[in-house]
């Protein structure tokens with residue numbers, strides 16, 4: 001069976017149990033600015049199982065779900081309302097380890113396979129908890145609002161984001177507000193992202209004693225292997241630790 005993941009981080013999840021995983025959205029493009037090409041439609045058509053992030057995150061796939069109901073569509077956002085976490089509608093669902101584990105279980109079932117994914121991910125999550133728990137008071141800003149599930153899961157102290165969505169640049173007013181909040185001194189770290197220009201972040205933090213880190217919500221530098229998702233969590237944990245912890 002051919003498995004297609006819509007986004008790179010979903011390919012990391014799928015590769016834990018499927019041998020050949022294709023990815024729809026190219027690595028250098030985010031779901032915020034993806035536009036369909038005719039060749040993408042052919043790739044969708046050729047897939048038996050499609051792991052995707054749901055209508056809110058990937059509206060460009062909605063009409064294909066209706067067109068090809070016989071394919072197995074595994075929506076990682078499915079069932080989030082029943083978790084009592086309905087307030088959290090961040091569309092970057094793969095940053096919720098619980099949602100990732102459940103989607104992977106549905107894929108494993110669809111393939112009729114067995115998998116040790118959950119045990120391996122929970123083992124990594126235990127390490128991540130140990131490293132992040134002492135830093136839960138440290139304030140930080142992120143570039144765009146992509147980490148709500150992660151922040152909630154690890155109980156971290158995110159104080160704000162530069163923009164809700166990367167294609168909307170913040171106005172002068174909100175930049176000034178942000179700068180005064182940063183100047184008050186309760187922000188340890190500001191995280192940029194590789195896909196977006198750090199010039200904005202540099203100008204807002206200029207002259208302030210704030211560390212800069214980099215987070216990648218898509219994990220583009222993590223290879224699609226069996227352990228890719230656990231590695232993604234390990235890497236993201238390190239990036240938080242590196243920027244939030246005291247350096248000696």
Ligand SMILES: [Zn+2]
Pocket residue numbers: 030032092144145146166217
């Ligand atoms: Zn995003």
